[in-house]
Amino acid sequence: MPVTIQDVAREAGVSVSTVSRALASPEMVREATRLHVVETANRLGYRPNRAARGLITGKTGNLGVIVPDLSNPFFPAVLKGVQSQARGADYAVFLADCDENGAEEAALVQAMAKQVDGVILCSSRMSPSQLERTIGTTSLVFINRSVRDQPVVVMDVAGGMRQAVDHLAALGHRRIAYLQGPRASWSNQQRRRGLRHAGRRGMAAAELGPFAPTFEGGLHAADLALAEGITAIVAYNDLMALGVLARLADRGVKVPAEVSVLGFDDIPMASMATPSLTTVAMQNGKAGRAAVDLLVNLISGAAAGELRRELECQLIVRASTAPPAHVRH
Amino acid sequence: MPVTIQDVAREAGVSVSTVSRALASPEMVREATRLHVVETANRLGYRPNRAARGLITGKTGNLGVIVPDLSNPFFPAVLKGVQSQARGADYAVFLADCDENGAEEAALVQAMAKQVDGVILCSSRMSPSQLERTIGTTSLVFINRSVRDQPVVVMDVAGGMRQAVDHLAALGHRRIAYLQGPRASWSNQQRRRGLRHAGRRGMAAAELGPFAPTFEGGLHAADLALAEGITAIVAYNDLMALGVLARLADRGVKVPAEVSVLGFDDIPMASMATPSLTTVAMQNGKAGRAAVDLLVNLISGAAAGELRRELECQLIVRASTAPPAHVRH
DNA sequence: ACCGATTTTGCAAACGATTTCAGAGTTTCA
DNA sequence: TGAAACTCTGAAATCGTTTGCAAAATCGGT
Secondary structure (H helix, E strand, C coil), X not given: CCCCHHHHHHHHCCCHHHHHHHHHCHHXXXXXXXXXXXXXXXXXXXXXXXXXXXXXXXXXXXXXXXXXXXXXXXXXXXXHHXXXXXXXXXXXXXXXXXXXXHHHHHHHHHHHHCCCCEEEEEXXXXXXXXXXXXXXXXXXXXXXXXXXXXXXXXXXXXXXXXXXXXXXXXXXXXXXXXXXXXXXXXXXXXXXXXXXXXXXXXCEEEEECCCCCCHHHHHHHHHHHHCCCCCEEEECCHHHHHHHHHHHHHCCCCCCCCCEEEEEECCHHHHHCCCCCEEEECCHHHHHHHHHHHHHHHHCCCCCCCCEEEECCEEECCCCCCCCHHHCC | CCCCHXXXXXXXXXXXXXXXHHHHCXXXXXXXXXXXXXXXXXXXXXXXXXXXXXXXXXXXXXXXXXXXXXXXXXXXXXXHHHHHHHHHCCCEEEEEECCCCHHHHHHHHHHHHCCCCEEEEECXXXXXXXXXXXXXXXXXXXXCCCCCCCCEEEECHXXXXXXXXXXXXXXXXXXEEEECCCCCCHHHHHHHHHHCHHHHCXXXXXXXXXXXXXXXXXXXXXXXXXXXXXXXXXXXXXXXXXXXXXXXXXXXXXXXXXXXXXXXXXXXXXXXXXXXXEEEECCHHHHHHHHHHHHHHHHCCCCCCCCEEEECCEEECCCCCCCCHHHCC
């Protein structure tokens, strides 16, 4: 039923090779025949079968993306960038969700390998040994995880944390708490690295947790943070920060009058919360697009391709941060 | 580099046909050779090339999903269901985002057609004529759009609206407003259909809008709704409802004391808002899974497959709805 | 009008699987 | 022991493309 290159060839009165060339390498056929072939192809509505082509060229024209959890709004945002950039480069996208499971993630890469030219791994959950076994099966690009000798797109989370720290220091805070996310997470490590900046600003920073990087995790963490006698709370991500806001509201603690709260990610919810949440924005879409660029370069064998793309983070100051009570004017 | 069926055959000392049979139709080969083949296949790490297989079988083992906008949290939730069910049925998933554009959506189906066994269209934005041209290119299943003679998974949105109406009526409301979403949206039509139930409950329902189905749309709509002298506002979706909440808070209108607010979708944000939002929950994940089931049935030629799957909606009562002031006890 | 150089085209072999068909082995039973 | 009836296995065709190589067509120059 679907129209093949054979059909076009027969209809146009030329051989299949000519059709193939007319469409793929126009300079190899006479202009007149090219026009004729292209016209019949369009008329019949011919679309080449990419799988068949891939069989012989070794390139599928597809790429894969694996995310840990689609219900975390962070990932759809990245995905959206991947989508649009991939479409622009004429690639189709395979998607898989590994449910925060490293083993599953590794298995998915294996399963995809034959059908794609490369895979983008967002915040990969693989253990080092899983990683080692996976590298080499297909081209890989990592987002928000730094892997030796592999192309990566990372966000300068540490820099973002330093901005947050500077902001709080400038407001006059002296004791702050950082609520950790998953201990093994690269992102969490980076935030902690940035947090060391607090010392240079004359602030004491308590590290609490780890907590679940969710709204519930924030509810849980809020009380522990308050007990530390701090005036500002920096949460691992916005979901947690929103949980903190909710819990503080329940306990009658005024934000930002008594305690400032700060998150990471700038998810859409952050600006809608009351008070609206000061947060470190990530360029998710841009990260997705950059990853596609890296991957496409890698595939096309451009050895000159850069291996590391670093994206800036940006502190967005909203209503949840203010000077602490004792310096209030 | 990748290991093919040839490699396995050579290593095992049998023909490729035998390898193929040993793996695909175990009953056709002697148990001893089957074991031997399977063992060598595993040892070499053989994974069949699905594209090559698809070429001859006519089945790709892939399916496609097209969503209007990944940044609307509604769709990742559906996608998650699609993902898990597809994996269970041994299908890989192609994803595309059509940016709310019907023409783009149609083009994407065309582009995917050759690489998938079928496509799931979430809240399709195609015009009737685009639809007509698209139907037939590949197997289709629609989610949340009712299309004549095509398999669909729909949510009983009208029923959900009736639950909402009953809830408000029971609380004693007499005048309510419905804030419309996109006029052309099937979902919006269904909500309006359900809204007619208000009359039977002795309530007057004003239909306002259409408004953008976003937070900003809610900000915009809130003032208009208040001007109608109502005691309850039903928004097209949660994003809008959150916008309404924010605007009412700004204007010092107490929710739910003075006005009740109600949304649709039960996005994660809904339970985190203050006050937490009463809303009509959709079974997004289940819809995704049901769509995969329908599609798989369709593909495997089960003519007996049902064509319409309807999922219940469920009103979730939270803190944003209460009796109106004049009946407060 | 013819020759050689230069396009332009077609044939056929791949790519990695599945599947039909027929041949080779193995049983079963007279 | 031999024929008939199975059970297993392998050779080869096939799916829809691309591409190396050789044949055919075109062209320029005499």
